[in-house]
Amino acid sequence: MNIRLITSFGFSVLRLSTPLIFAALSAAVCQKAGLFNMAAESMMLWGALIGVIVSGATHSALIGFLAAVLAGAVTGVLIWVATVKGKADLMLAQIAINLASSGGTIFLLFALTGEKSNSAVAIKSLALPKIAIPGLKSVPVIGPILSGHNILTYGAIVAAILLSIFIRRTKTGLHIRAVGENPHAAESVGISVPRIYLLAWTLSGILGGIGGAFMSMGYLTSFTKDMVAGRGYIGLSASSMVGGSPIGAMFCALIFGVADAVSNQLQLTNAPADLVLMLPYIVTIVVLVVISVINYNRANRKAKA
Amino acid sequence: MEALKMENITKIYPNGFVANKGITFSVQQGEIHALVGENGAGKTTLMKVLFGMEQPQEGAIYVNEKKVKISSPLEAIELGVGMVHQHFMLLPSMTVAQNVTLGMEPRKNGLVDTQKAVQITQEMSDKYRFGLDATARVGDLSVGLMQKVEILKALIRGAKVLILDEPTAVLTPQETRELFEQLKLLRTEGHSVIFISHKLEEVMELCDNVTVLRHGYCNGTHPISELDAAGISRLMVGRDVVLKIEKEDPKPGKPILEVRNLTRTNAEGKKTLNDVSFTIHEGEVLGIAGVEGNGQSDLSDSISGMVSYDSGTVKLNGKDLKGMKIVDIRSAGMSVIPEDRMTVGCVNDLSVQDNAIADRFDKKENMNGIFLDKKKAKSITDALIKEFEISCDSQDEAIRFLSGGNIQKVVVAREFTSGANFVVANQPTRGVDVGTAEMIRKYLVRQTREKGIGSLLISADLNEILEVSDRLLVMRQGRIVAAFPKANVVDVDELGEYMLGIRTMTAQEMEGVL
Numbered sequence: 034m035n036i037r038l039i040t041s042f043g044f045s046v047l048r049l050s051t052p053l054i055f056a057a058l059s060a061a062v063c064q065k066a067g068l069f070n071m072a073a074e075s076m077m078l079w080g081a082l083i084g085v086i087v088s089g090a091t092h093s094a095l096i097g098f099l100a101a102v103l104a105g106a107v108t109g110v111l112i113w114v115a116t117v118k119g120k121a122d123l124m125l126a127q128i129a130i131n132l133a134s135s136g137g138t139i140f141l142l143f144a145l146t147g148e149k150s151n152s153a154v155a156i157k158s159l160a161l162p163k164i165a166i167p168g169l170k171s172v173p174v175i176g177p178i179l180s181g182h183n184i185l186t187y188g189a190i191v192a193a194i195l196l197s198i199f200i201r202r203t204k205t206g207l208h209i210r211a212v213g214e215n216p217h218a219a220e221s222v223g224i225s226v227p228r229i230y231l232l233a234w235t236l237s238g239i240l241g242g243i244g245g246a247f248m249s250m251g252y253l254t255s256f257t258k259d260m261v262a263g264r265g266y267i268g269l270s271a272s273s274m275v276g277g278s279p280i281g282a283m284f285c286a287l288i289f290g291v292a293d294a295v296s297n298q299l300q301l302t303n304a305p306a307d308l309v310l311m312l313p314y315i316v317t318i319v320v321l322v323v324i325s326v327i328n329y330n331r332a333n334r335k336a337k338a
Numbered sequence: 339m340e341a342l343k344m345e346n347i348t349k350i351y352p353n354g355f356v357a358n359k360g361i362t363f364s365v366q367q368g369e370i371h372a373l374v375g376e377n378g379a380g381k382t383t384l385m386k387v388l389f390g391m392e393q394p395q396e397g398a399i400y401v402n403e404k405k406v407k408i409s410s411p412l413e414a415i416e417l418g419v420g421m422v423h424q425h426f427m428l429l430p431s432m433t434v435a436q437n438v439t440l441g442m443e444p445r446k447n448g449l450v451d452t453q454k455a456v457q458i459t460q461e462m463s464d465k466y467r468f469g470l471d472a473t474a475r476v477g478d479l480s481v482g483l484m485q486k487v488e489i490l491k492a493l494i495r496g497a498k499v500l501i502l503d504e505p506t507a508v509l510t511p512q513e514t515r516e517l518f519e520q521l522k523l524l525r526t527e528g529h530s531v532i533f534i535s536h537k538l539e540e541v542m543e544l545c546d547n548v549t550v551l552r553h554g555y556c557n558g559t560h561p562i563s564e565l566d567a568a569g570i571s572r573l574m575v576g577r578d579v580v581l582k583i584e585k586e587d588p589k590p591g592k593p594i595l596e597v598r599n600l601t602r603t604n605a606e607g608k609k610t611l612n613d614v615s616f617t618i619h620e621g622e623v624l625g626i627a628g629v630e631g632n633g634q635s636d637l638s639d640s641i642s643g644m645v646s647y648d649s650g651t652v653k654l655n656g657k658d659l660k661g662m663k664i665v666d667i668r669s670a671g672m673s674v675i676p677e678d679r680m681t682v683g684c685v686n687d688l689s690v691q692d693n694a695i696a697d698r699f700d701k702k703e704n705m706n707g708i709f710l711d712k713k714k715a716k717s718i719t720d721a722l723i724k725e726f727e728i729s730c731d732s733q734d735e736a737i738r739f740l741s742g743g744n745i746q747k748v749v750v751a752r753e754f755t756s757g758a759n760f761v762v763a764n765q766p767t768r769g770v771d772v773g774t775a776e777m778i779r780k781y782l783v784r785q786t787r788e789k790g791i792g793s794l795l796i797s798a799d800l801n802e803i804l805e806v807s808d809r810l811l812v813m814r815q816g817r818i819v820a821a822f823p824k825a826n827v828v829d830v831d832e833l834g835e836y837m838l839g840i841r842t843m844t845a846q847e848m849e850g851v852l
């Protein structure tokens with residue numbers, strides 16, 4: 034394999050991992066609060082669509098991005114309203130929202146543009162900028178892999194670090210973990226559990242919304258039907274594997290990014306396309322099984338000791 | 339000075355049960371005050387009222403001689419009342435310092451000041467000689483130390499009155515001694531402690547005054563110096579209304595259930611059954627009395643096959659039950675009225691019919707090929723509803739809509755008609771109305787006398803255990819500590835002394851009665 038192939042593979046791993054990292058962080062916030070977030074999928078989908086529409090309408094990538102973030106947050110808050118205020122079952126509410134979002138995004142696109150599957154022709158949307166890192170850019174191999182990504186790729190890494198500090202070191206982060214571990218204990222010292230849930234869902238929605246913005250304003254520059262394609266669930270798996278640790282979730286998401294990139298490369302060969310497309314999901318299952326076997330053994334050893 | 343006074347407290351639960359009736363009780367500053375009473379006497383309810391978890395229908399609370407209204411635990415904490423629950427409210431993955439300062443974390447530059455949190459926690463722990471390491475993870479601590487974390491949590495929030503609900507139940511003797519030293523230190527510092535316990539020797543050793551509750555009433559507050567353990571026991575244990583059940587003497591036949599040297603260690607490593615042996619014969623009810631939590635539940639679960647045990651044998655109709663599946667144990671002749679009817683006794687969301695025939699729907703005679711014979715199921719259930727006077731709108735109604743008494747009747751109906759010749763009845767009348775309770779007791783006696791089945795009755799209700807049982811055993815700390823050949827002539831005060839650990843029978847005294 035020549036150098037160019039390696040660097041382009043490395044570059045695509047980072048690019049493909051970006052939405053997975055945001056999805057994983059979105060799930061991680063919820064997991065720390067003891068909530069199971071299956072709806073990152075919806076948060077991203079709305080983020081992707083609203084980002085395209087608003088950036089197209091305002092001719093500002095920044096405003097489009099902010100609108101995408103807001104759309105994600107609103108999706109999160111909606112789940113909170115349904116489950117905490119409306120006492121709906123968490124799983125059912127999220128399944129409902131996922132189904133409604135898949136149809137709802139298309140409906141909105143159709144209502145605005147008359148298109149049913151792709152916004153590319155109808156909306157001239159903008160992309161978020163790519164950033165070349167001076168200095169790093171010219172380092173051989175590493176430079177071309179790490180430099181020149183969409184701003185949100187770097188944003189994903191920064192978000193993971195910030196989220197990690199937030200969860201571990203701030204008062205609110207501590208309260209989120211307390212609620213996640215034992216809501217009664219948290220309540221008994223005056224922490225409001227519903228408020229923490231609201232915060233977790235909002236943050237989760239924001240992260241999902243950013244992930245969505247990357248999909249339609251970075252990865253691609255248009256919205257297509259169901260473009261999130263299960264990335265929300267892969268993020269959820271990544272977060273579950275590491276117990277909701279943001280940094281761990283980021284690395285897990287990178288592993289899935291590698292699988293995604295391999296699958297992309299193989300599509301260029303004449304390997305059976307359907308099988309190749311399954312690869313990232315198969316990797317998810319395999320890694321999940323391996324991790325739970327490891328955890329099970331560790332728990333067993335601990336119980337014996 | 340009076341740190342706390344509860345005056346004329348009456349608490350009626352929504353279901354109409356009066357758990358506290360006009361209770362008045364006060365605690366001085368700098369005293370350790372015992373609150374004792376049998377299970378169900380109303381101690382926990384009274385403390386929940388004090389801690390703002392339940393609202394009383396009548397009565398007033400004074401803190402430092404000022405009348406206060408406490409409508410939530412947070413308000414109680416504000417007023418300087420702290421509670422250490424039996425089930426800890428801790429976060430195992432976090433450190434001692436994080437647990438102690440949760441909700442009131444010191445901060446620096448917007449982040450939690452971990453160092454400061456550790457420092458104040460460590461200082462407090464050292465001051466009261468709790469021996470905690472503020473940086474240790476709570477999940478790695480022993481139960482005794484976790485309890486210290488809970489106490490520290492209350493103290494750091496400024497608790498002057500500390501409620502401890504059966505704190506020694508989870509402790510080793512060594513840890514108990516340590517706790518007592520620390521509580522005495524708190525007393526000298528001017529704190530007041532309310533100590534709930536069943537263990538009279540502990541009350542005698544530690545406390546200054548004792549308030550006795552009995553059946554929801556207050557049976558007075560007494561200085562410990564004026565009482566001995568037997569005196570407290572007499573105040574605690576008693577029958578306000580003596581219930582009588584007419585029955586002739588049993589004519590025991592051949593042995594049905596033989597329990598030999600049964601020993602069990604639970605998941606926490608505590609020996610809950612310690613070398614328990616007894617035999618139950620055809621046509622008799624063997625009663626087991628004891629303060630709850632002394633191994634009765636494990637005994638019933640071990641016999642019925644719900645849990646496994648370390649050693650010993652359980653034989654039913656001559657068959658060793660070890661390792662058998664529950665279905666097979668049942669077909670060997672066992673039926674069970676479990677302690678917790680809502681989780682073990684029935685399936686809440688299933689209909690009365692489904693619950694009533696849960697043990698027999700798969701019998702050949704009730705099947706129509708591979709399907710359930712619906713007509714048969716209905717007629718079986720109808721017969722049970724009639725015989726046991728179960729009131730329900732229809733047998734297709736989900737059982738959870740029935741009253742507690744009627745749910746229990748469904749369980750009892752199923753278990754008494756299963757064709758078994760042995761029944762374990764664990765707290766069969768708890769929480770059911772008086773009429774149903776009487777019916778269940780009479781049914782139990784009638785079944786044993788007329789059908790010749792053997793019964794094991796476990797109950798915390800003294801009236802019930804003394805009147806329904808033929809022979810009576812007393813369990814304490816997993817052992818049989820007393821055995822009486824004739825339950826309805828046993829003196830209640832004497833029984834109380836065995837239950838509460840003041841007296842123990844020797845093997846010779848119990849010989850022939852086990």
Ligand SMILES: Nc1ncnc2c1ncn2[C@@H]1O[C@H](COP(=O)(O)OP(=O)(O)O)[C@@H](O)[C@H]1O
Binds near residue numbers: 352356769
């Ligand atoms: N939430 C409730 N609703 C109805 N009855 C209750 C409730 N809580 C407790 N009780 C009843 O009140 C009585 C007193 O209970 P409790 O205060 O727990 O007694 P103790 O702590 O002395 O064992 C018991 O008979 C119990 O069944």
